[in-house]
Amino acid sequence: MAFYASRIIQILPYFLKGLLMTIEVSGISLILSTVLGFVLGILRTADSKLITRSIGVYVDVMRGTPFVVQVFIVFFILPSWGLQLEPLPAAILALTAMTAAFICEVVSGGIKAVPKGQWEAAAASGLTRMQQLRLVILPQSMQTILPPLVGQYVLMIKDSSVVSVIGVTELTRVGWQTVVRIPEGLMVFTLVGILYFVICYPLIRLSNYLEHRLSLQTVKL
Amino acid sequence: MIVFKNVHKWFGKLHVLNDINLHVRSGEVVVICGPSGSGKSTLIRCINRLEKFQQGELYVDGQALHDHSINLTKLRADIGFVFQQFHLYPHMTALQNVTLAPVNVRKIDKKEAVALGREKLARVGLADKAEAYPAQLSGGQQQRVAIARGLAMNPKIMLFDEPTSALDPEMIGEVLDVMVQLAGEGMTMCVVTHEMGFARQVAHRVIFMDAGQLVEKGAPDEFFDHPKTDRAAQFISKILTH
Amino acid sequence: MLINFNFRVIWEYMPLFLEGLRNTFLISIVSLILALMVGILACAARLSRWKLLRAVSIVYIESIRSTPLLVQIYFFYFGLPTLGLRVPELETGIIALMLNSGAYIAEIVRAGITSVPNGQIEAGISSGLSYTQRMRFIVLPQALGVTVPPLLGQAIVLVKDSALLSLISVLELTRCGQELTSERFMPAEGFLTVAVLYLCIYYCLKPLAGWSQKKLIFREEY
Numbered sequence: 001m002a003f004y005a006s007r008i009i010q011i012l013p014y015f016l017k018g019l020l021m022t023i024e025v026s027g028i029s030l031i032l033s034t035v036l037g038f039v040l041g042i043l044r045t046a047d048s049k050l051i052t053r054s055i056g057v058y059v060d061v062m063r064g065t066p067f068v069v070q071v072f073i074v075f076f077i078l079p080s081w082g083l084q085l086e087p088l089p090a091a092i093l094a095l096t097a098m099t100a101a102f103i104c105e106v107v108s109g110g111i112k113a114v115p116k117g118q119w120e121a122a123a124a125s126g127l128t129r130m131q132q133l134r135l136v137i138l139p140q141s142m143q144t145i146l147p148p149l150v151g152q153y154v155l156m157i158k159d160s161s162v163v164s165v166i167g168v169t170e171l172t173r174v175g176w177q178t179v180v181r182i183p184e185g186l187m188v189f190t191l192v193g194i195l196y197f198v199i200c201y202p203l204i205r206l207s208n209y210l211e212h213r214l215s216l217q218t219v220k221l
Numbered sequence: 222m223i224v225f226k227n228v229h230k231w232f233g234k235l236h237v238l239n240d241i242n243l244h245v246r247s248g249e250v251v252v253i254c255g256p257s258g259s260g261k262s263t264l265i266r267c268i269n270r271l272e273k274f275q276q277g278e279l280y281v282d283g284q285a286l287h288d289h290s291i292n293l294t295k296l297r298a299d300i301g302f303v304f305q306q307f308h309l310y311p312h313m314t315a316l317q318n319v320t321l322a323p324v325n326v327r328k329i330d331k332k333e334a335v336a337l338g339r340e341k342l343a344r345v346g347l348a349d350k351a352e353a354y355p356a357q358l359s360g361g362q363q364q365r366v367a368i369a370r371g372l373a374m375n376p377k378i379m380l381f382d383e384p385t386s387a388l389d390p391e392m393i394g395e396v397l398d399v400m401v402q403l404a405g406e407g408m409t410m411c412v413v414t415h416e417m418g419f420a421r422q423v424a425h426r427v428i429f430m431d432a433g434q435l436v437e438k439g440a441p442d443e444f445f446d447h448p449k450t451d452r453a454a455q456f457i458s459k460i461l462t463h
Numbered sequence: 464m465l466i467n468f469n470f471r472v473i474w475e476y477m478p479l480f481l482e483g484l485r486n487t488f489l490i491s492i493v494s495l496i497l498a499l500m501v502g503i504l505a506c507a508a509r510l511s512r513w514k515l516l517r518a519v520s521i522v523y524i525e526s527i528r529s530t531p532l533l534v535q536i537y538f539f540y541f542g543l544p545t546l547g548l549r550v551p552e553l554e555t556g557i558i559a560l561m562l563n564s565g566a567y568i569a570e571i572v573r574a575g576i577t578s579v580p581n582g583q584i585e586a587g588i589s590s591g592l593s594y595t596q597r598m599r600f601i602v603l604p605q606a607l608g609v610t611v612p613p614l615l616g617q618a619i620v621l622v623k624d625s626a627l628l629s630l631i632s633v634l635e636l637t638r639c640g641q642e643l644t645s646e647r648f649m650p651a652e653g654f655l656t657v658a659v660l661y662l663c664i665y666y667c668l669k670p671l672a673g674w675s676q677k678k679l680i681f682r683e684e685y
């Protein structure tokens with residue numbers, strides 16, 4: 001046990017490199033999925049039935065299938081359609097596609113929660129539809145959007161562990177590689193768990209705090 | 222029936238009830254008014270022990286509330302309480318709301334309770350709404366169901382905490398009518414309200430509270446027409462002009 | 464691409480897919496029932512008067528929510544043997560799913576109980592109802608209504624989560640796609656079929672969740 005503990009300390013740098021890779025994959029996907037998710041979320045509240053329905057189907061497909069299946073589809077099937085991706089871009093594509101769908105729901109929910117009168121008041125003062133959205137609606141809905149948005153980021157960071165199956169050397173994969181050589185499963189995956197905890201727990205607290213702040217404001221209204 | 226003797230209560234540092242002395246006789250209707258935050262709700266919530274107090278003595282129907290060994294269930298069963306926000310149970314019909322406590326606290330027979338519940342609902346003019354859920358009723362109707370819920374326990378005392386403040390103006394009358402009728406039948410009532418018409422019509426006494434103190438008490442006409450203190454005069458002019 | 468999509472292979476493997484589907488179904492149901500028990504216990508501990516019990520429950524809930532399910536699965540898969548426990552893959556997976564969903568369910572139940580407005584409880588107190596009567600007639604019926612929709616949501620999540628058991632070689636739906644890939648190298652046929660079958664489960668549960676949202680949640684209206 002003590003022997004293994006010292007070996008784990010020796011290989012700690014690999015875990016930190018894995019952690020960095022986790023942060024890199026999630027960080028890039030976070031930015032891309034936020035942009036895509038907001039665009040889709042705004043379009044979801046559009047008047048065109050065609051647009052809202054197609055986005056709805058996309059969201060359902062992403063929510064209705066396991067992420068690991070999505071990862072396999074991106075990595076194994078896209079190549080046969082002529083899109084060969086390295087593990088890292090494939091991982092980012094899969095994470096972005098899924099998280100954007102969830103963020104889309106969060107954003108459209110936040111926009112729909114703003115009372116209709118706000119749109120009407122903004123329209124009455126002569127703002128264009130884009131201006132109504134940008135200057136009046138979005139700033140108000142940001143408060144409702146923010147807590148679940150941070151929650152989605154946490155889910156995404158955790159889901160990024162799944163891309164280890166296509167060979168991205170992030171934290172979980174490092175743990176897996178280690179446990180094959182050092183048969184101390186409890187210790188290795190406790191360490192991996194702690195490293196995830198260090199990133200995710202503060203974000204969960206942030207999300208809770210934002211929600212608490214929001215509930216205080218709604219009470220005052 | 223209700224006797225406050227030098228009652229004090231603090232919320233942390235805030236002195237919400239400051240040396241309250243009050244004697245409500247059986248069959249008396251007392252209206253309590255005063256600015257928001259003056260401690261009116263706290264005062265009547267002490268009567269059924271929704272709030273505790275730290276100092277003084279309070280007797281309700283012969284029971285000493287400052288004595289911690291009293292039977293609270295018995296006390297509360299004999300006191301009806303009507304909230305500003307109704308607090309009807311949203312998952313139960315009007316009739317179920319009214320019969321819940323008679324069946325489970327008074328342990329009376331289900332059939333009997335239903336008959337009792339229908340009678341009380343009829344009394345507040347809602348015989349036809351027995352099967353309706355609270356969400357299907359207007360504010361005024363909900364508050365009348367809440368009154369029927371209190372009456373179903375055949376209470377000795379009815380307490381009302383701003384029963385009409387959450388209502389649209391056109392619904393206030395229907396609730397006050399029920400309360401006027403109740404007063405006429407000799408029910409002991411403590412009512413926190415700013416409805417001056419109601420106070421003049423049925424109250425035996427009006428009590429004015431400010432900053433936790435019981436500042437003035439008197440007959441309604443005298444209190445509203447010739448208040449003795451400046452604080453009361455100011456308050457009356459405000460509710461007159463609003 | 465659909466032109467060279469090999470439907471014959473899908474047909475040939477259909478018995479395997481159906482077995483996988485059945486296993487996914489069973490794993491999810493069993494894990495959900497176990498997770499409900501764990502969740503209710505953890506929630507009771509979370510709301511308990513004893514500090515130690517509260518602390519244990521908080522540590523459990525927060526550490527589950529802050530780490531990936533896959534890591535939890537590996538923790539048990541590689542960890543139990545180091546403790547000298549030989550637990551088969553399927554049971555290992557169900558333990559991980561149970562503990563994972565249990566933590567989320569604990570929070571769902573807690574949110575349900577705390578969502579019942581204080582005025583409701585005061586109304587119960589005022590008519591002389593005892594603590595157990597208030598719980599039984601007022602708090603729990605309303606909490607249940609608030610709890611069912613997110614619980615159905617958690618059931619959907621659980622079905623998807625069970626896909627990760629394929630990575631410790633439990634034969635469930637996703638594993639079938641992997642078999643088709645490794646035996647015939649036909650990932651498209653394998654994983655797209657798997658995806659469609661998951662979508663079928665999803666589209667069965669989703670309307671149920673929506674219905675319960677409309678039917679079971681009672682709100683006080685002023």
Ligand SMILES: Nc1ncnc2c1ncn2[C@@H]1O[C@H](COP(=O)(O)OP(=O)(O)O)[C@@H](O)[C@H]1O
Nearest residue numbers: 232235237255256257258259260261262263264
């Ligand atoms: N549970 C409580 N904790 C702390 N302060 C309270 C609480 N309830 C009421 N207060 C404070 O006590 C004062 C009197 O409240 P209340 O009796 O509700 O006044 P009123 O009914 O006359 O408007 C207010 O300043 C209020 O903020």
Ligand SMILES: [Mg+2]
Nearest residue numbers: 261262263383
């Ligand atoms: Mg008040």
